[in-house]
Amino acid sequence: MPLDEPIILGIMAPLFQDVPEEASCFQLGDEEMSGTRRKPGAMAPYIAGLDSKLTAAGYTPGTRRGMLKIVGDVGRWLVVEQLSAADFDESRIPAFMEARATAGFTQKYYLRCFTVMIGLLREGGIVAPAPVAPVSALERVLADYRQWLVDEKDLADTTVLRYEKLARRFLQIGRPEGKLLDTATLSGVEVSAFILAESRRVSLGSARGRVAEMRSLLCYLYITERTSWDLTRCVPSVAGWRDAHLPVVLSVEQVEAMVASCDGSTSTGRRDLAILLLLARLGLRCIEVARLRLDDIDWRVGEITVRGKARRRDVMPLPVDVGQALANYLQQDRPASPCREVFITERAPRKPIRADLVGDVVRRAGRRAHCPEGRAHRLRHALATNMLAHGTPLRDISQVLRHRDLATTAIYAKVDIGSLREIAQDWPGQN
Template identity: 45%
Template sequence: MSSAAVPMPGPLTPYVDGFAAVLTAEGYAARTVTLYRQYVGQLSRWLEAHSLGADVLSEGVIEEFLVERHATGHQTRLRVGSFASLLAYLRDVGVIGSPEQVPAGEVDALLLRFAGYLTKEQGLAQPTVSLRVQLMRPFLVGLTEHGSLDLPSMTAEDVTTFIVAESQVRPASVPPTVTALRSLLRFLHVEGFISAGLTSAVPTASGRRLAGLPKALPAEQVAAMLATCDRDTAVGRRNLAILTLLARLGLRSGEVARLRLEHIDWRRGEIMITGKGSRHERLPLPGDAGSAIVAYLQDGRQAGAHREVFLCARGPYRPMSPDTVSNVAAAAARKAGLGIVRGHRLRHSAATAMLAAGGSLTEIGQVLRHQHTATTAIYAKVDIAGLRRVARPWPTPEAAA
């Protein structure tokens, strides 16, 4: 659609065609692209009326635009997020700069530095960093008096009181909160905010990781989930490849989502997995998983600029998120009549299948890429035959006599 179809004066005129081309390349429907052009046109006219250039555009400016529209009687569903793609495009072509993170106060400024420490010094993934920052905000806010953050006067009692209070209000959040608090206290000590290390004052959360049994699926139920994939459709071929990777290699949903085309070594029959902490590890690619991926790549995957293997089935054809990958497993389980099953259940299923086939706990830990042997030890509890060999007989009165 030409730019003349939608009259658009204002500073955004030179960029509307390029923006529309990007939306089209990402798989947006023609009707949706036309709608976006109209939104950009309205914004451009507003900028011109206020003598503003395209280079000043930001989330805050868009918020002002929407507030004024609403005040003049325009009842649309436009939000600041409606213009996220436009802002991303203008940043890509150099019209506007990247948004700066401006701390709102002492707590925000400190948390921003803490996030940088976790990312650069500890090498943690962004979801983990975000969680720890979120968990530590209430702790730092509690140390604020009269609008000022008083770190030097922090005591061991402050640390223990915070954890005890969390255990009473949100017991399930205590283990990650304990880990986050230790990270924060190490950061504060290293950066000189506190003179003494207080990590030893953090109470130890009760460990119950090995209390239960892995919730694995038997082989016939895994096969039933795979059978729900219609291999005659693009979505079915994609879902079969995803489920096969989850079930055969025990990959995490995020690892499947991050798998890129260049991560598959077809000659060697290997794939490179980007796991926790951005660690890169190679695994053999089973024949059935490789065949399922090939079928999807040859007839099912939309061509485009994205290098991730698995893309959304409908435009815009973006890489799938970890939650979307897990939802593939959930949908297949529902179709197979298995109830609620998420992607991680297939990871447990892969481990127990390897154990049943004679694999050792060490081998299972290598495939699942566990950092600690204790993490793999839970699967020993489902090895009934092995446990029967080492179990001592139950005492009887006759034996006692």
């Protein structure tokens, strides 16, 4: 259930009745409250602070009422059990829920309902910090590897997760759950056998990804002296012709239909329009849209700084329609947030959007425009092919797409069938 929807189901009584008289900061209009006001017991001193925290995080009034209802229930239970707020942590949640069920209450609680409340008590030093579980040798290596991918390689969160999954599988080969492979005795035979096994169960493209992930892990193990020699060359390459397939290309009409499908009368539609135009006009990647910060937009000069792969910073011109869409979103719809990222989640807790949300925006636009092929990276392909069709040199296209290698851009030459026919030589023996 989304966090900004009511958390407790079936609450028909006045939800505000658990808030004490002194918690006047929680006012939700001029609704009159009937019935006897029940006191929140041991949690009374923390009602106002919790409400302020929920408000700052952007939670809706319904969610705030539901959370304060839980606080009151917990406070009264603590009084019955002769406990204080300092005694309530994650270990007490099952006993609280069991007591409520035994007493005949049918309200359904979710464990995440208690997260904000316990977090507030910990911030104030009321509840002791959560005990730190012992970290295994495997988890220590994975944590260090994860940090290395972020600090040294500047990889996106989704990429780091994918690399970490392969590392976890490989480092546990032939070991019980949670035990670490002895990397000091690691050999190329084990590396090759693992990659061959992985390649048998995945597609060609995924197998190539496994090779890149494996080489990254072996590089990390070597430079951190967990292996005595560099085993990256022991990873076999995946057989397959380079650029053997044509990229799926969206037409100009399809791209414009996806852009036009955004409802400019709603906040979500204006946000989606800004995201789609960044992808379609500038060829940004999903992670680059998610990373875009307020400081990256120079409104006076009309430029935008793109935070790309490997910590690259590229300055690009800001097209008029993209700038107008961004300005509309920032002025009318962006939720108040201390974060400097441009795009903030619409649902509480307010935080910067993730790269996968950008992909979701494009897929929804594709469905609205009856374009099932609509994907975020295909908007980037569409920009390149459209530039090529208008005679733009590949080198210029490479600069717009911020490719490191011109060979990466050369793939788009294959889709220009008309130009290829002009330069193609006759087949030997053909009249």
